[in-house]
Amino acid sequence: KQEVTQIPAALSVPEGENLVLNCSFTDSAIYNLQWFRQDPGKGLTSLLLIQSSQREQTSGRLNASLDKSSGRSTLYIAASQPGDSATYLCARGDSWGKLQFGAGTQVVVTP
Amino acid sequence: KAGVTQTPRYLIKTRGQQVTLSCSPISGHRSVSWYQQTPGQGLQFLFEYFSETQRNKGNFPGRFSGRQFSNSRSEMNVSTLELGDSALYLCASSLAYGGADTQYFGPGTRLTVL
Numbered sequence: 001k002q003e004v005t006q007i008p009a010a011l012s013v014p015e016g017e018n019l020v021l022n023c024s025f026t027d028s029a030i031y032n033l034q035w036f037r038q039d040p041g042k043g044l045t046s047l048l049l050i051q052s053s054q055r056e057q058t059s060g061r062l063n064a065s066l067d068k069s070s071g072r073s074t075l076y077i078a079a080s081q082p083g084d085s086a087t088y089l090c091a092r093g094d095s096w097g098k099l100q101f102g103a104g105t106q107v108v109v110t111p
Numbered sequence: 112k113a114g115v116t117q118t119p120r121y122l123i124k125t126r127g128q129q130v131t132l133s134c135s136p137i138s139g140h141r142s143v144s145w146y147q148q149t150p151g152q153g154l155q156f157l158f159e160y161f162s163e164t165q166r167n168k169g170n171f172p173g174r175f176s177g178r179q180f181s182n183s184r185s186e187m188n189v190s191t192l193e194l195g196d197s198a199l200y201l202c203a204s205s206l207a208y209g210g211a212d213t214q215y216f217g218p219g220t221r222l223t224v225l
Contacts, residue, residue: 034213043115043201044216051211089154096167097142097208101154 004092006102014110019077021105023090026071032093033066033073037086038104044089048075080109112138115204115217123223129190132220136183136204143185144214145177148199157200160185161208189222197224 005024013019023033032051036044048057048064050073056065061078077084087106091099116135124130136143145157156169160179177187183204189196199221203214 032211036216041221043117043218044203046213046215049213091154093214097144097159097205097214098156098167098169099144099146099154099203099214100156103153 004090004100004102006088006090006105008105009103010106010108012108012110013080015080015082017080017109019075019080019084019107019109021075021077021088021090021107023073023075023102024071025073025092025100027092028068028071030066030068030092031095033064034091034093034099035062035064035073035075036089036091038089039086047088080107082109082111085109115202115215117200117202117217117220119220120218121221121223123225124192125225126192126194128192129188130192130222132187132189132200132202132222134185134187134202134204134217136185136202137215140204140206140215141183142205142208142212143179143183144203144205145185145187146201146203147171148201148219149197154201157187159208166208192224194224196222198222 034049035047050066063076087104089104091101142161144159148154159167179185199219201219203216205212205214
């Protein structure tokens with residue numbers, strides 16, 4: 001059974017520290033990997049999309065890497081801010097466009 | 112450009128009733144997917160529509176159905192509601208079919224079944 005796992009489930013860091021969020025998946029036949037952010041009671045905001053042929057994507061303070069051979073993706077958020085507090089979800093995409101989500105990592109950045 | 116919109120934002124229904132949720136994709140997007148989010152099961156894929164055709168379906172009972180119109184707007188219907196159907200229902204749109212593009216999500220419809 002294909003699975004997407006995110007560890008840890010929760011993370012608290014002081015403002016200014018770098019955040020490292022992990023995502024692992026069991027099926028290396030991945031089409032793409034997408035990272036999302038979800039604020040309480042809200043929908044999902046797309047952060048980064050990495051195609052299977054890519055190794056990383058960057059947007060501002062965010063950088064996401066993809067290692068298909070080890071079944072891992074990592075999201076780095078540099079110089080965290082209180083506004084980065086949210087739940088971060090990774091999702092494995094297949095060629096049909098279906099996303100399989102991890103359970104998420106709840107992040108709290110304290111001032 | 113307007114984002115994905117979903118209506119209504121909140122719904123309260125009783126067991127046995129049926130409900131219809133609506134999703135308007137980003138202008139120009141032709142693929143619409145639906146997901147159910149619950150505290151216990153997380154985010155689960157319901158189905159995807161492209162050019163008015165259901166292309167992919169998740170592992171949900173037949174009480175869950177949907178359709179897509181020629182303007183790409185989509186509706187999702189749940190019949191004979193059960194308590195376990197209480198969830199946040201999210202729809203997502205993307206430019207093309209096949210997973211190559213970023214999926215953009217709407218704010219969701221919060222359904223409560225009493």
